[in-house]
Amino acid sequence: MTLGTVSTNKAFGGTQGVYTHPSTETGTEMTFSVFVPDHAPGEKLPVLWYLSGLTCTHANVTEKGEFRAACAEHRVIFVAPDTSPRGEGVPDDADGAYDFGLGAGFYVNATEEPFAKNYRMQAYIESELPDLIAAHFPADMARQGITGHSMGGHGALTIALRNPDRFKSVSAFSPIVSPLNCPWGEKALTGYIGADRNTWRQYDACAMIEDGASVPDILVDQGTGDNFLEGQLKPELLQAICDAKGQKLTLRMQEGYDHSYYFISTFLADHVAWHAARM
Amino acid sequence: MTLGTVSTNKAFGGTQGVYTHPSTETGTEMTFSVFVPDHAPGEKLPVLWYLSGLTCTHANVTEKGEFRAACAEHRVIFVAPDTSPRGEGVPDDADGAYDFGLGAGFYVNATEEPFAKNYRMQAYIESELPDLIAAHFPADMARQGITGHSMGGHGALTIALRNPDRFKSVSAFSPIVSPLNCPWGEKALTGYIGADRNTWRQYDACAMIEDGASVPDILVDQGTGDNFLEGQLKPELLQAICDAKGQKLTLRMQEGYDHSYYFISTFLADHVAWHAARM
Numbered sequence: 001m002t003l004g005t006v007s008t009n010k011a012f013g014g015t016q017g018v019y020t021h022p023s024t025e026t027g028t029e030m031t032f033s034v035f036v037p038d039h040a041p042g043e044k045l046p047v048l049w050y051l052s053g054l055t056c057t058h059a060n061v062t063e064k065g066e067f068r069a070a071c072a073e074h075r076v077i078f079v080a081p082d083t084s085p086r087g088e089g090v091p092d093d094a095d096g097a098y099d100f101g102l103g104a105g106f107y108v109n110a111t112e113e114p115f116a117k118n119y120r121m122q123a124y125i126e127s128e129l130p131d132l133i134a135a136h137f138p139a140d141m142a143r144q145g146i147t148g149h150s151m152g153g154h155g156a157l158t159i160a161l162r163n164p165d166r167f168k169s170v171s172a173f174s175p176i177v178s179p180l181n182c183p184w185g186e187k188a189l190t191g192y193i194g195a196d197r198n199t200w201r202q203y204d205a206c207a208m209i210e211d212g213a214s215v216p217d218i219l220v221d222q223g224t225g226d227n228f229l230e231g232q233l234k235p236e237l238l239q240a241i242c243d244a245k246g247q248k249l250t251l252r253m254q255e256g257y258d259h260s261y262y263f264i265s266t267f268l269a270d271h272v273a274w275h276a277a278r279m
Numbered sequence: 280m281t282l283g284t285v286s287t288n289k290a291f292g293g294t295q296g297v298y299t300h301p302s303t304e305t306g307t308e309m310t311f312s313v314f315v316p317d318h319a320p321g322e323k324l325p326v327l328w329y330l331s332g333l334t335c336t337h338a339n340v341t342e343k344g345e346f347r348a349a350c351a352e353h354r355v356i357f358v359a360p361d362t363s364p365r366g367e368g369v370p371d372d373a374d375g376a377y378d379f380g381l382g383a384g385f386y387v388n389a390t391e392e393p394f395a396k397n398y399r400m401q402a403y404i405e406s407e408l409p410d411l412i413a414a415h416f417p418a419d420m421a422r423q424g425i426t427g428h429s430m431g432g433h434g435a436l437t438i439a440l441r442n443p444d445r446f447k448s449v450s451a452f453s454p455i456v457s458p459l460n461c462p463w464g465e466k467a468l469t470g471y472i473g474a475d476r477n478t479w480r481q482y483d484a485c486a487m488i489e490d491g492a493s494v495p496d497i498l499v500d501q502g503t504g505d506n507f508l509e510g511q512l513k514p515e516l517l518q519a520i521c522d523a524k525g526q527k528l529t530l531r532m533q534e535g536y537d538h539s540y541y542f543i544s545t546f547l548a549d550h551v552a553w554h555a556a557r558m
Contacts, residue, residue: 009537009541009542010502010504010535010537010541010542010545011541011542011544011545012545013545016541063342063343063540064343066344066345066347066348066544068345068544068545069345069348069548149474164496167320183311223289225289228384257289258287258288258289260288262288262289262290263289263290265290265291265345265347266289266290266291266292266347267350
């Protein structure tokens with residue numbers, strides 16, 4: 001497993017790096033960022049995964065997330081992957097829309113053509129990238145947590161629910177809680193997985209909980225001033241199914257906050273502390 | 280004085296805004312950002328000015344500076360202006376270089392043609408923009424501090440030394456301490472002010488201190504891994520003249536940090552607290 005270094009910068013006593021590698025899952029070169037706090041030689045630190053939303057790369061949260069102070073304080077490694085395969089030959093949305101194709105991998109393994117070959121973000125996040133992190137960074141893989149924003153909140157919730165033994169903790173910012181019940185989800189899952197909505201349930205946090213999946217607890221922050229709240233995000237669906245199934249959920253409606261990194265950066269340090277207490 | 284609102288976002292309990300206005304000093308539309316923490320109706324808060332470096336706009340520190348948590352905690356308004364006039368008809372470097380013209384106003388009032396008409400960043404920062412801030416934001420103009428990075432560190436130091444009654448506090452990140460003694464300064468001052476180096480002394484922090492200017496104290500953070508340290512920044516010149524003249528200076532050489540916002544964001548909260556204690 002070869003790893004290329006794009007950049008490293010000292011920050012908050014640790015190292016913020018950006019790296020690339022050829023991915024066997026996506027068949028492309030993939031880029032991701034890792035913040036490693038200052039630590040003793042040989043020491044291993046817990047790992048918090050952050051999955052980004054539509055249109056993002058690793059760079060958005062790396063530059064605007066304001067997580068490094070908290071990660072340095074709590075001694076947590078922070079990993080930010082890309083949101084899709086990229087590069088020549090990778091198929092995109094037919095109209096170049098922002099909500100499908102490049103920048104919109106939706107954390108699934110596509111089965112539909114022409115996407116099945118490259119769009120394997122589920123396998124990439126669940127299997128390939130963890131092996132790379134374990135091999136190249138001082139990571140204690142027995143202590144992992146996962147969070148994300150919007151499409152990445154969907155990714156964090158579904159990947160945690162699918163892998164309850166791997167993640168000690170899960171949280172999300174303004175997540176897509178039910179792709180079955182919103183236009184972003186319907187477009188993405190139709191395109192990547194096909195028209196049979198029964199196959200979508202494995203990629204829908206609400207449906208997974210309804211079908212019996214569970215985790216110890218879930219933290220969600222959602223801004224009340226978010227333009228996508230009513231049409232796409234619908235946290236009330238997650239609240240209802242968690243109530244019905246006895247899944248512990250802390251849903252914090254944050255007055256006046258929108259869908260931007262100004263919202264995420266306000267609360268990301270809180271999430272780091274929340275994960276650190278559980279990892 | 281009309282003010283246009285480009286965007287406002289709730290962040291850390293306050294409001295991060297970006298605004299535009301027609302500037303009489305530069306003859307152009309100017310853009311700047313302001314963070315206003317949560318505050319009581321009618322309450323006025325101290326103001327910290329942040330002057331950015333070469334190539335930057337208001338956006339770099341606004342997105343990457345990680346100052347809002349500290350400004351919310353210490354209840355400080357944070358103002359980030361642009362680094363030059365911009366727009367059609369504004370003359371630029373003849374070769375389009377990054378270190379002169381657009382994005383490189385150097386916080387002087389140009390006297391050389393064709394720059395004299397628009398490149399009046401000293402007057403803009405010292406007179407026009409403060410009036411606008413006082414008129415439109417809950418700012419206590421009797422409590423102001425100023426900081427900046429690189430070219431903006433030069434701006435912060437020289438503007439504070441020229442206006443000791445206006446600013447209660449001054450600090451800088453990797454500042455250009457002596458334009459008389461570095462290539463960036465020589466190019467900029469020759470172009471904006473002319474070949475007579477005696478006229479440059481009003482825009483050189485070290486020369487100003489040598490000529491008798493003073494402030495209560497100065498805080499400077501400088502990374503030891505900064506590529507521009509030896510060729511352009513030369514903090515030892517500032518240390519030497521401060522020692523010789525009895526000017527109080529805290530120069531912190533930060534091991535391994537570079538010239539980027541990863542460095543600035545690591546220490547900007549420290550600077551906010553330092554200013555808050557003095558404003």
